[in-house]
Amino acid sequence: xxxxxxxxxxxxxxxxxxxxxxxxxxxxxxxxxxxxxxxxxxxxxxxxxxxxxxxxxxxxxxxxxxxxxxxxxxxxxxxxxxxxxxxxxxxxxxxxxxxxxxxxxxxxxxxxxxxxxxxxxxxxxxxxxxxxxxxxxxxxxxxxxxxxxxxxxxxxxxxxxxxxxxxxxxxxxxxxxxxxxxxxxxxxxxxxxxxxxxxxxxxxxxxxxxxxxxxxxxxxxxxxxxxxxxxxxxxxxxxxxxxxxxxxx
Numbered sequence: 001x002x003x004x005x006x007x008x009x010x011x012x013x014x015x016x017x018x019x020x021x022x023x024x025x026x027x028x029x030x031x032x033x034x035x036x037x038x039x040x041x042x043x044x045x046x047x048x049x050x051x052x053x054x055x056x057x058x059x060x061x062x063x064x065x066x067x068x069x070x071x072x073x074x075x076x077x078x079x080x081x082x083x084x085x086x087x088x089x090x091x092x093x094x095x096x097x098x099x100x101x102x103x104x105x106x107x108x109x110x111x112x113x114x115x116x117x118x119x120x121x122x123x124x125x126x127x128x129x130x131x132x133x134x135x136x137x138x139x140x141x142x143x144x145x146x147x148x149x150x151x152x153x154x155x156x157x158x159x160x161x162x163x164x165x166x167x168x169x170x171x172x173x174x175x176x177x178x179x180x181x182x183x184x185x186x187x188x189x190x191x192x193x194x195x196x197x198x199x200x201x202x203x204x205x206x207x208x209x210x211x212x213x214x215x216x217x218x219x220x221x222x223x224x225x226x227x228x229x230x231x232x233x234x235x236x237x238x239x240x241x242x243x244x245x246x247x248x249x
Contacts, residue, residue, distance in 0.1 A: 003222060004220075004221075004222075005032050005216050005217060005220045005222060006032060006033050006220070007029060007032040007033050007034035007078075007216065007219060007220060008032075008033035008034075009033070010033075010034045010035065010077040010078060010219070011034070011035045011037065011069070011073045011075050011076050011077050011078070012029050012034045012035070012036055012037070012076075012077060012078035012079070012080065012219065013036075013037045013038075013039065013066075013069060013076060013078070013079050013080070013113075013117065014026050014029070014036060014037070014038050014039075014049075014080040014082055015038075015039050015040075015056050015079075015080065015081055015082050015083035015109075015110075015113060016038075016039070016040055016056075016082045016083030016084070017036065017038030017039070017040075017046065017049065017051075017080070017082060018038045018040050018044035018045070018046040018049075018051055019040075019044065019180075019181070020180040020181065020182070020208065021082060021131065021175065021178055021180060021208045021211050022038065022080075022082040022083070022131075022208075023046060023208060024207060024208020024209040024210075024211060024212045025080055025082060025131075025208065025211060025212040025215050026038055026046055026048075026049050026212075027048075027208075027209060027212065028209050028212030028213055028215070028216050029078075029080075029212065029215070029216055029219070030048045030049060032216050032220075034077075034078070034219075035050075035073060036048070036049040036050070037049065037050045037051075037052060037069050037073070038050070038051045038052070039051065039052045039053070039054040039056065039065055039083075040053065040054070040083070041053065041054070041055050050072070052065050052068060052069070056083050056105075056109040056110075056112070056113050057104050057105060057108070057109045057112075059112050059116075062112050062113050062116050063116050065116075066116045066117060066119075066120055069120075070120055075120075075124065076117055076120040076121060076126065077121070077124070077125075077126050077127070077219075078126055078127050078128070078129070078219045079113065079114060079117040079126070079127075079128045079129070080128075080129045080131065080215055080219075081109075081110035081113055081114060081128065081129070081130045081131060081153075082131040083105065083109065083110075084105055084106040084109075084110075084131065084146075084149075084150075085105070085106070085146070086102045086105075086106065086143050086145065086146035088142045088143060089142065089143075090141075090142060091144040091145070094145070098145075099145040102143075102145040102146050102149060103145055103148070103149045103152075105149075106146055106149035106150060106153065107149040107150075107152045107153055107156070110130055110153060110156070111156060114128055114130075114160060114170070118160075118164055118168055121167065121168050122167055122168070125167045125168060126167070126168050126169075127168065127169045127170075127171075127218065127219045127223075128160070128168060128169070128170045128171070129170075129171055129172065129173060129215050129218045129219060130153050130154075130156070130157050130170070130171070130172040130173070131172070131173055131175060131211075131215075132150045132153045132154050132157075132172045132173060132174045132175065132230065133146070133147070133150045133174060133175055133176075134174050134175065134176045134232070134234050134237070134238070135147035135150050135151075136150035136151040136153065136154050136174055136230075137151075137174060137232070138238065150174075153172060154172050154174070154230045157170050157171060157172040157228065157230060158228045158230075161227040161228030162228065165227060169218075169223070169224075169226065169227040170227060170228065171218045171223070171226060171227060171228070171229045171230070171231065172229075172230045172231070173211065173214050173215060173218070173230070173231050173232075173233050174230055174231065174232045174233065174234065175206070175211055175233050175234065176200070176205075176206060176232075176233065176234025176235055176237070176238075177196065177197075177200065177205040177206065177234075177235075178205055178206040178207070178208060178210075178211060179193075179205045179206070179207055179208075180208060183205065193205070199238065199239070199244070200234075200235045200236065200238075201235060201236025201237065201239065202235035202236050203235075204235065205235070206233065206234075206235060210233070211233055214231055214233050218231065
């Protein structure tokens, strides 16, 4: 049997899919033949996809968005829970409201969107991919609540994979450093990016499309027996700090 990542005739929702990593994922899924619907809190233009305005932290807005998607396309085959993120803030200085918002966006919102999409997938089946982070796997200083929420998202993935089997598969992708339109600003310009990339075993950050390739696999029939997995997409991870200290001496 020939191997194929074709997603033809499938409708996939990508939250936060009009920019950054989400845009790269949307482009890959579209190129694989999927009908892609993105959503975000504001209007956006993403060529080749339909964009809906929705705050994924609002359960009523999420339910209305899924209803609108079904009314337009008649089906939903896949969900990519990509919306998330957090600004830098030392844990001791951040307010309770700040922590609440970070956990809400990165853990509770994916759960609410997954619930709404699961109801639409129960009859014909489907696949859900949660975009997590390497912050779920190692200390996340400056974004502690974010790292904790992403660790929770990986745990949620495993639980939903059991609860929603066999009709709906659920997996996550633990994404490492990735180049987006704001990478240079975030890491202090090109020199800062280059210094960070030297610490990555593969020597560079990922492109959003490379994350999209992993997502496309998990949504495809090639991953038909993959559920409850957390796939690490981080270029080899982060070598132990003591190795660099040894080299400096």
